Amino acid sequence: MITLDVEQSSLMRPPRAIHPVGFEFGHSLGKPHDKQTQMKVLLAALEELRKKQEPGQIHESHFPSY
Template identity: 85%
Template sequence: MQRGIESQGIPTSLITLDVEQSSLMRPPRAIHPVGFDFGHSLGKPHDKTTQTKVLVAALEELNQKQEPGNIHEAHFPTY
């Protein structure tokens, strides 16, 4: 889906917890929040501070020209 959106000139950024599977799809841009539990890719419920940090990190990826499939680790100390 990301490639289709990107082909229309709209940059995308994936937030993934399953790096192995996501790498196979070679997303244009992606971050991996290290240490997060499956089902909580933005952080724990009601943790607006961490959730905001994850979203900002994903949005910052939009400014970067990257090799598809390169997934950056993102560390959030409050999680």
């Protein structure tokens, strides 16, 4: 899961989730037409699939170019 609302999302206890810090609602992958940042967010989310985690943990992800 890629979430901007950490409080609400943690109530659902997703098995894996990231929170792109500083992103605006409606732009959970980044700004429109910013393919580079969007790809970084997707790859960060996919990387979470490789990690064993406790449900409900949401990891903050920072993307400097955003």
